[in-house]
Amino acid sequence: MTTYGFDRAAPSEIQSWLVERLAEYLPDLGEAVDPHRQLGEYGLDSITVVAFAADVEEQLGIPVDPTAIWDYPTVSELAGYVADELAGRRPQAA
Amino acid sequence: MIDITTRAQHLEKLLGAPWDAANPAGFAAVVAADEREETAPAAEAVLDEFGLLAEFVPRALGGRLDRIDHMIELMRSVYRRDPALGLARAGQLLASVNVWTAGSPEQRAAAAELLLGNRRIACAFHELAHGNDIAGNEFAARRAGSGLVLHGRKESIANLDLADALVILARTDPADGPRAHSQLFLPAGLLAPGQVRRLPRFRSVGMRGVRLGGMEVNGLPVPDGLLLGAPGTGVETASRAFQVTRLALPAMSTALLDTALRVALHHTRRRRLYGREAADLPMVRTTLAEAFADLLVCEALSRTAARALHLCPESGSVHAPAVKYLVAGVLTDAVQRLATVMGSEFYRRDGEHAVFQKIVRDVRPVGFGHIARAACLSALLPQLPGLLGRARRAPDPVPAALFTAEAELPEPDLSRLRLVAGGRDPLVSSLGTVLDEDLPAAVRPLAEEHVRGFAALCEAGAVLRPRQLSITAEVPVRELAARYTVALAAAACLGVQRAATAGEFLARPEWLQAALVRLGGMERAVPAGLPPAVEDALIEELLHRDDHNLSFGLTGRPYA
Numbered sequence: 001m002t003t004y005g006f007d008r009a010a011p012s013e014i015q016s017w018l019v020e021r022l023a024e025y026l027p028d029l030g031e032a033v034d035p036h037r038q039l040g041e042y043g044l045d046s047i048t049v050v051a052f053a054a055d056v057e058e059q060l061g062i063p064v065d066p067t068a069i070w071d072y073p074t075v076s077e078l079a080g081y082v083a084d085e086l087a088g089r090r091p092q093a094a
Numbered sequence: 095m096i097d098i099t100t101r102a103q104h105l106e107k108l109l110g111a112p113w114d115a116a117n118p119a120g121f122a123a124v125v126a127a128d129e130r131e132e133t134a135p136a137a138e139a140v141l142d143e144f145g146l147l148a149e150f151v152p153r154a155l156g157g158r159l160d161r162i163d164h165m166i167e168l169m170r171s172v173y174r175r176d177p178a179l180g181l182a183r184a185g186q187l188l189a190s191v192n193v194w195t196a197g198s199p200e201q202r203a204a205a206a207e208l209l210l211g212n213r214r215i216a217c218a219f220h221e222l223a224h225g226n227d228i229a230g231n232e233f234a235a236r237r238a239g240s241g242l243v244l245h246g247r248k249e250s251i252a253n254l255d256l257a258d259a260l261v262i263l264a265r266t267d268p269a270d271g272p273r274a275h276s277q278l279f280l281p282a283g284l285l286a287p288g289q290v291r292r293l294p295r296f297r298s299v300g301m302r303g304v305r306l307g308g309m310e311v312n313g314l315p316v317p318d319g320l321l322l323g324a325p326g327t328g329v330e331t332a333s334r335a336f337q338v339t340r341l342a343l344p345a346m347s348t349a350l351l352d353t354a355l356r357v358a359l360h361h362t363r364r365r366r367l368y369g370r371e372a373a374d375l376p377m378v379r380t381t382l383a384e385a386f387a388d389l390l391v392c393e394a395l396s397r398t399a400a401r402a403l404h405l406c407p408e409s410g411s412v413h414a415p416a417v418k419y420l421v422a423g424v425l426t427d428a429v430q431r432l433a434t435v436m437g438s439e440f441y442r443r444d445g446e447h448a449v450f451q452k453i454v455r456d457v458r459p460v461g462f463g464h465i466a467r468a469a470c471l472s473a474l475l476p477q478l479p480g481l482l483g484r485a486r487r488a489p490d491p492v493p494a495a496l497f498t499a500e501a502e503l504p505e506p507d508l509s510r511l512r513l514v515a516g517g518r519d520p521l522v523s524s525l526g527t528v529l530d531e532d533l534p535a536a537v538r539p540l541a542e543e544h545v546r547g548f549a550a551l552c553e554a555g556a557v558l559r560p561r562q563l564s565i566t567a568e569v570p571v572r573e574l575a576a577r578y579t580v581a582l583a584a585a586a587c588l589g590v591q592r593a594a595t596a597g598e599f600l601a602r603p604e605w606l607q608a609a610l611v612r613l614g615g616m617e618r619a620v621p622a623g624l625p626p627a628v629e630d631a632l633i634e635e636l637l638h639r640d641d642h643n644l645s646f647g648l649t650g651r652p653y654a
Contacts, residue, residue, distance in 0.1 A: 024560040040271050046229055049272070051476030051563040054514050058480050066513050067330055070272040 014086075015079035018056070022075060025052055035075035062086060098164040099651075105171050106654035108140045112175055112353075113360075113446070121449040124176040128452050129443070133179045133303035141172065141183060147209035150187045152194060153505065155206035160505050162338065163400040166345045167649065173349035174645070174653065177456040178303030181463075184343055185252035185304070188217035188464065189261040191335040192277055195508045196323030201279050208258055216257035216282075218248045218309070219332070226469040228263060229272055229329050233311070235264035242266075242278075242321075244289075244314040250296050254307035257282050263328050275328035278320045289314040300455030301463075334511040337410035338403065340465055344421040345396030347460045350453050351389045351425050352646045357450045358382060358432045359640050361439055378435045383624060383632040386646060387608035388428040391583055392421045393648040394609065398496050398586035402521060404503040405493045407510040409519050412477055413582070415470035420579040422461040424616075429457045474575040476563045480517035481578070482555030485548075489523035496521065497589035499600075522548070522578070524585045531592060534603035536625075540610035544584040547617050551577050580617045584610060590648065600648065604631035 019033045025048050026033070033042065044052070049066045057064040062085045072078040096104075110117040117123065118136030127134040149165050151157020159165055173180035186209060193205040193215075208215055224230040233246030244264065254260075260280045267274040293308030323331050359382065362373035372378055399413040433440040433454055439447050440454060461467050484490070495501035525548050528541055554574055562571050587609040594600035607628045615621035624632070636646065644650045 025564070027561045038271075045565045046272065047472050047476050048564045050473075050514055051479075051560060054477055054480045054517070055560065057514070057516055058483065063516060066272075070330075073271065 011079050011083040014082050015075055018075045018079055018082070021055065021059070022052065033075060035079070038073050039069065039075070040073065056082070060086065096158075098161070098167060101158070101164075102168055102171055102651055105144050105146075105168060106652060108144055109137065109171060109175055109654060111654055115446070119175060121175070122446075124179070125443075125448045125452055127176075128178065128302050131297070131302045133176060133182060137176060137179050141179070142212045145210070145212065146172070146183055147186055147212060150190055151206045151209050155194075155202055156210055157206060161503055162342060162403050162506055163397050163503075166342050166396065166400055167651075169342075169346040170349040170352070170645070170647065171653075173346050174353050176303065177347065177350050177453070178301045180346055180349070181301055181343070181459075182253060182304045184339075184346060185217060186215050187342065188219075188252075188336075188339050189215040189259075191338045191508065192217075192261050192322060192331055193279055195335040195511070196277065196327065196331040197279060201322060205259070205279070213258040214253050214256050215259045215261060216251050216254050218251045218254070218260045218262040220248060220250045221246075222249045226465050228332060229270075229275065231263055231265060231275060233262070233264050234268075235262075235266050235276065235278060235316075237266075237318075238315065241318050242316050244311045244316060247293070247308065247310045249293065249308040250306045251308060252304050252306055254309065255292070255305060260285075261322065263332065266325050266328075272329050273326035276325050277322035277328040277331055278316070279322045280316060280320050284314070284316055285309070285311075286314060298459070300452075300458045302455075330513065333411075333513050335508065336465070337414040337511050338506075338508065340414040340470075341396065341399050341403065341410070341417045343464055344418050344425075344460055345393075345400060347425060347457070348389060348392045348396065348421065348647060349645075350457050350460070351385065351392070351428050354429045354432045354450060354453045354457075355382065355385050355389065355636070355646055356640065357447050357453070358385075358435055359636065361436055361447050361450075363637075363640075372435075379633055380624070380629060381431050381435045382636060383608065383629045384612065385428045385432055386632050386636050387605065387612050387624070388424050389646055390605055390648060391587060391609045391612060392424050394586040394590045395583040396421055397648060398521060398589060399582075401496050401501060401503060403511075404506050405495055406490075406518065406520050407507065408512045409515045409521065410511050411513055412474065412481060412515045412519050413521065415465070415473040416579040416582050418465060419467050419470040419474070419576065420583055422467055426457050426461055429454060471572045471575045472565055472567070474578060475567055475572060477515060477517075478555050478574060478578060479558050479563070481515065481519055481522065482552045484517035485519070485522055485526065486552045486556070489526040490518050490520040492520045492524040492527075492589075494593070496524075497586075497593035499593060499595055519582075521585050521589075522582055524589055525581060528585070528588050531588075534606075537591075537603050537606055537610065540607060540614065541584075541588060543614055544581065544588075544610060544617075547577070547614075548581045548584075551581060577617055580613050584613050587613070599635055599650065602631065604628045605635075608632055 022033050049069050053064045053066040072081045109119050112121050114120045115122045123134040148157045153160045221231050235242040262278045266276040291310045296306035362378050365372040396417050399417045403410050440450050591606040608624050611622050643653045645653050
């Protein structure tokens with residue numbers, strides 16, 4: 001089941017969606033998430049990274065390991081990764 | 095390949111009769127060694143003769159590890175006599191699973207050769223300042239030319255002084271983040287005394303025979319080729335590989351409860367109080383029966399989860415912390431309650447029951463060693479929304495081999511372990527269809543209660559907010575993760591009973607009733623009593639096994 005309400009083919013829409021989704025995990029954030037800032041700088045702990053990865057996987061129906069967030073540690077980079085995964089441009093993760 | 099029954103019988107024979115005071119590997123020798131903060135030398139020699147460490151080496155590398163459930167079962171023979179003896183050997187598993195998971199062919203072959211030659215590989219991860227937060231580790235491996243230079247401290251490393259090699263977690267990137275660490279597989283001969291200061295041995299309350307050392311390293315140059323896996327993958331490798339050990343070590347520890355129960359029976363069947371055998375007093379009977387049920391619960395969950403590592407390895411990230419959390423808690427509580435029926439005898443350091451006070455101390459580290467129970471709940475929590483959501487919508491099919499007594503399993507493939515389960519948990523899913531099964535009448539209401547409990551948990555999961563899932567999660571939210579472990583255990587017990595061979599004790603409904611009552615009490619935090627007929631059936635089986643020297647767990651194997 002996929003519940004996203006955006007164009008899967010458009011990385012910019014994926015990015016906006018990720019920004020909104022991530023805000024749910026950052027209760028004290030007074031501003032919008034900067035897509036080019038390292039997620040670690042927002043105080044996203046290792047437990048929350050697992051939850052966020054599981055959430056993105058669940059919502060988009062593609063495998064998203066926490067390692068994807070480790071390797072693409074800004075929303076902008078992660079959006080690129082997700083777009084490639086959605087478009088099937090990447091070999092399936094082992 | 096020698097089957098598990100033959101291997102277990104051979105090891106039992108080598109270890110000898112536990113109560114025989116003249117047996118250098120029996121309880122008396124084990125207690126005497128514990129007083130010296132050692133393990134019994136004769137028992138160590140037996141394990142070398144048997145080639146115990148080959149049980150941790152995959153078959154492809156010349157060892158005997160082809161089934162994790164069998165490896166656990168075999169180790170219980172060691173843990174039943176002396177948990178410290180067992181843990182000191184199982185420590186090699188901590189190091190080697192990382193090598194099996196991420197090592198090059200040469201590194202894997204080298205590690206296998208060491209273990210097959212009865213030599214040790216220590217796992218040097220722990221830093222006191224960082225506890226279970228391994229991503230905070232500071233021990234550094236800095237690049238210098240074509241090699242690395244090591245700096246820092248590692249504490250509480252089991253068998254450091256006996257080790258021929260070490261697996262070390264080191265920071266290879268000064269910036270924070272999950273890619274900042276790498277693992278090294280290092281021959282102990284490289285630890286040059288000029289750059290490595292050995293720290294004094296840690297002394298401990300329990301597991302006193304396990305030698306806990308430490309080291310302070312100051313500018314030790316090592317070759318670059320010692321890296322285990324790609325740079326930056328140290329935490330990832332550990333997070334995957336340790337799924338095996340976080341499950342296997344508590345699973346081996348169920349043997350502590352076997353021994354505690356055996357000693358309590360030994361004592362209460364011989365002691366006369368108020369004109370009868372102490373074992374006949376209602377409070378004593380109830381305590382013994384409940385401890386037996388608790389042991390069966392722990393083994394049902396851990397056996398099923400061990401098989402799941404073969405059959406659906408992607409669920410390991412859920413099952414490993416769940417086993418650790420539930421099994422460690424149940425074992426600790428059960429041993430404590432048995433201490434109450436031992437009376438003053440539990441406090442003695444001499445006499446034939448002295449091994450009991452050792453078990454009371456040795457069981458404590460099961461709750462925090464390798465990973466703390468609290469950290470296990472933290473690991474489960476972020477996966478709960480996905481797991482509970484999927485269990486409601488699209489339960490995963492259950493592989494029959496999870497439960498069947500003589501299941502055929504594929505060899506374990508550690509490369510298929512993932513950091514998250516993607517919501518998939520076939521074990522918990524099996525609760526979804528359990529009421530469609532042909533359940534014994536006495537079991538059905540209890541099964542219904544657990545199915546309702548799980549449905550309520552799914553409802554609670556559906557309203558969890560993302561920001562409730564972090565390391566700062568509140569106690570009532572963390573309780574949901576604890577309830578998930580109870581659901582897993584109930585599913586395992588139901589499956590084990592359903593798949594048992596007709597006529598066997600495990601096929602009878604009574605133990606399952608007892609198990610589900612005990613688990614129901616855990617979920618509600620209010621213990622309920624066992625029905626009298628159930629208690630009678632458990633006590634009858636327990637006395638039978640005690641009289642015939644059989645182990646008290648799921649398998650009831652001959653105990654030398």
